[in-house]
Amino acid sequence: MNHRPALSEQAMTGHLQAEVHSATVGDSVTVLEIRVPKAQAYETWLRYHREHAQTGWYPFVSPLWSSDFVAREAIGGPWSGGGPEGLARALAQDPEEVVQELVSAAREWTLADWEGPPLALPSDMFEDTLAADLTEHPEVDPRTHPGRFHSGSGNVSICFVQARHGYEVPALLPKAFETPNWNFSPFGDDHRQLLPAWHVAVLRSWYERFGAELYYAGSSCLELLVTHPPSDRLTAARVAIEQYAYAFDDIQDLERAGDEQVRSHVWSFWWD
Numbered sequence: 001m002n003h004r005p006a007l008s009e010q011a012m013t014g015h016l017q018a019e020v021h022s023a024t025v026g027d028s029v030t031v032l033e034i035r036v037p038k039a040q041a042y043e044t045w046l047r048y049h050r051e052h053a054q055t056g057w058y059p060f061v062s063p064l065w066s067s068d069f070v071a072r073e074a075i076g077g078p079w080s081g082g083g084p085e086g087l088a089r090a091l092a093q094d095p096e097e098v099v100q101e102l103v104s105a106a107r108e109w110t111l112a113d114w115e116g117p118p119l120a121l122p123s124d125m126f127e128d129t130l131a132a133d134l135t136e137h138p139e140v141d142p143r144t145h146p147g148r149f150h151s152g153s154g155n156v157s158i159c160f161v162q163a164r165h166g167y168e169v170p171a172l173l174p175k176a177f178e179t180p181n182w183n184f185s186p187f188g189d190d191h192r193q194l195l196p197a198w199h200v201a202v203l204r205s206w207y208e209r210f211g212a213e214l215y216y217a218g219s220s221c222l223e224l225l226v227t228h229p230p231s232d233r234l235t236a237a238r239v240a241i242e243q244y245a246y247a248f249d250d251i252q253d254l255e256r257a258g259d260e261q262v263r264s265h266v267w268s269f270w271w272d
Contacts, residue, residue: 006056006162015055016048016160023066025073028083029172032057032160033066038150044158045215057160060169061150062176063218065157072175079174079193087171090200095208098201099242106245124241124254131237131258138259141266148268149221166214167203170196177217179271182248194246202246210239212267222247224267236262247271 006012009030013020018034025031036044041061048059064072073080107125124130150156161172169176174196182194203224206212211227230236240258243251247269251257261267 012055012057012160021066023070025069025173026081026083029161031066031069031173033062033157035065035155035157038147038152038154038156041150041156041158042145042147048158048160049213056162056164058163058166058169058214059158059160060166060176060214061216061218061223062157062159063150064159064176066159069173069175075175079178079196082170082172082174082196084172086174086196087168087200090171090197091168091204093197093201095201095205098198099205099245102198102202102245103241106241106248127234127237127241130240130254131233133255134233134236134258136233138263141260141264146215146223146225146266146268148266149216149218149223149270165204165207167200167207169214169217170199170203177222178220179247180220181272202242206239206267220271222269226265226267229263229265229267231263233258243267243269 007015009022009032012032013022016032016034021033021035023031023033034044045059045061048055048057052058073082110125111122124133159176161169163169163172179194203212203214206224206226210229212224213227214222215225216223230239236258237254239262240251240254243257243262244254249272250268250270251261
């Protein structure tokens, strides 16, 4: 995709043709935000996502107002301080190496500590074994519209940041969403949350392999729209294990994940 230079904040504000709220998070990340009824979130996101290559401002749906990003940033901690420098460091990683480090850590942790559900079955932590248990042609949810996390009445935000890809958002806005109680750190420590650079690596890997685009980010929830999800059993098994390593709270039955979410066009994640 060819990207033009991003529109200026003033130009983008005029382009949105709506009441625009603006905030500067940290020293350098500008967030623009418009508010829409929840029922209109997908269509509004889709419109601006289609224009992203021309505007340079990536849209995502959020329950947060622009001022909330500023308040969260002020709390500090290891998941603050987003911006171009953190993004550059995150993009310097090999995304596949990071994904495999997370998978290896999750496999080791599960095999060592398995005491029954809700942990994944130890045998399912190996893609060949899991693939044999998956359905060749499962009945996949035909839903292509997301919305697990913004049903009902009321408004949500469509937020915009200057970014070339949606997978860059966690490095620019580390507190756009949180991953409490995640504990598969491959480095022998106990971060208890995924670091922003790890989010960038995982989301970038899924974007490059399957066209997974960031749609919703807020609180402890994330939703992706996937252009070409895995169709064969072995790839589906591999990705189911990756999703378990990424979001253990939400992805626990790997056979079900491999037959359902992984092969659908909407991937949702939640951390408890």
